[in-house]
Amino acid sequence: MITLKEIAQEANVSPMTVSNVINGNLKRVSKETADRVHAIIKKNNYVPNSAARTLSTKSSMMIALCIADNFYTDLANENYSQSPYNIDMIGIIQHFVEAEGYVLLLCGGETPQEIIDNMKTWKVAGAIFLAGFDSFIPKIEKELGVPTVFLDNVYSDGAISSINIDDYYGGVLAARFLLNQGHQNLAFASNIIHENPLLELRYKGFLEAHRQKNKDFDVNCVFNGPITYEGGIKIGKEIARHPEITGVVATADVLAIGIIEGIRLSGLSVPDDISIIGFDDIPMAKFVSPKLTTIKQNMLEKGKLTTEELFRLIEDPKALPERKMLPVEIVERFSTKNLN
Incomplete structure (x- = not known):
């Protein structure tokens, strides 16, 4: 199997440039160079060593997605990981995460601390929390230590990155x-x-x-x-x-x-x-x-904004968190009747 060094030699670039292309760090790599490296990777069916990348970067190419479950009292009688809304959001977020060259990891646990510990074990590069975590946000922000975006929350006591609807x-x-x-x-x-x-x-x-x-x-x-x-x-x-x-x-x-x-x-x-x-x-x-x-x-836009915000934080550790709210609208079909 071809090595990273051999890819660099064939592309006439440094091994660091190849590594940047593989890891999606394209700010200092021209599109022409990135396309040339990707073509060589595809031609040779090169598969990066994820374990080595994790050790060298101290993080994996994984983005964790966590959905509140039985530790959160108001969700205790529901399996939120099986709700149609959450299944759709998982699929949308997965699409945008994979478009950035990352893998989506569904991460759970019996308590917020267990969730945090699981994410640390996998050395995730970033995390998305979907609903139900408002009271745990300070703990997550303090202990997780990676860029984080919160979906569907009403937390207002501190600066966090969040995507909500009205x-x-x-x-x-x-x-x-x-x-x-x-x-x-x-x-x-x-x-x-x-x-x-x-x-x-x-x-x-x-x-x-x-x-x-x-x-x-x-x-x-x-x-x-x-x-x-x-x-x-x-x-x-x-x-x-x-x-x-x-x-x-x-x-x-x-x-x-x-x-x-x-x-x-x-x-x-x-x-x-x-x-x-x-x-x-x-x-x-x-x-x-x-x-x-x-x-x-607009669930598609919601997922897109979520991943854009997360990767903005990943690419720039000094970036300030942002809150965004999307509008809603009524769609009239046939389950309502005008009585006037």
């Missing part, structure tokens, strides 16, 4: 849409609101839409359950027992889709009897029947 306005949009369509009594379907900061933001936006319309909201019309398809079925059956409710805002598409099924199993239909709005606009929202009206977040 969850509050998403709640406003959803409730306002149904109220404008003549629905007088709405339900809000979610997990336990006060235990999840993002869900609480969506609920506050939901209430704000009522305030803007001078409408009261009956807090007895908040329905809690795990954000899963099965959880949605249970909530749908409960909602069907309240004939005064004509519209539902759910805090996730998978929950909304389960609610549709629960309502159907109760002998009612969507949207003729009850209208439903979801949140996220996962691909499944277009395939369910009826197709789901939902609050759309």
Whole structure:
């Protein structure tokens, strides 16, 4: 097998230049040189020695992605690594990470400390934390020691790199849409609101839409359950027992889709009897029947910005962290009915 030194000789560059190309450090390498080195690597089927690279750089070419699981109380009854939203985000982030020549490592643990220790063991070059880590962010920032980006958080006590959507306005949009369509009594379907900061933001936006319309909201019309398809079925059956409710805002598409099924199993239909709005606009929202009206977040852009921010920090250790918030919009399909 060809060696790194032999690649350098054939490309008429130094071994350090070849190493920079392999590791994606292209700031001081021209595109012509990088293309020439890549062509020689491809021609000779050269595979870099990952172990040697880890020892020489004190880090691997791995980016860790961690999703909150059972150590976080409000997620205790849900397998978040199996949610459609998280599966989509994993795929999107993996695409952009691999485009930079890195490998995505799904990293978990029973406690935040165990997660940190696992990442250190693998000598990851950077880390992404997806939702549910707000109270642990100071510990992660202090102890992990690598560039880190946090997705879907409401942490505001320090300077961190984070990518979020406007969850509050998403709640406003959803409730306002149904109220404008003549629905007088709405339900809000979610997990336990006060235990999840993002869900609480969506609920506050939901209430704000009522305030803007001078409408009261009956807090007895908040329905809690795990954000899963099965959880949605249970909530749908409960909602069907309240004939005064004509519209539902759910805090996730998978929950909304389960609610549709629960309502159907109760002998009612969507949207003729009850209208439903979801949140996220996962691909499944277009395939369910009826197709789901939902609050759309741009997941592709979210994943792109996340990886761009992470690699900005990796390439420049002195770079300051940045916070970014993406807008949301409503996508009208067929799960809602205008009562006006």
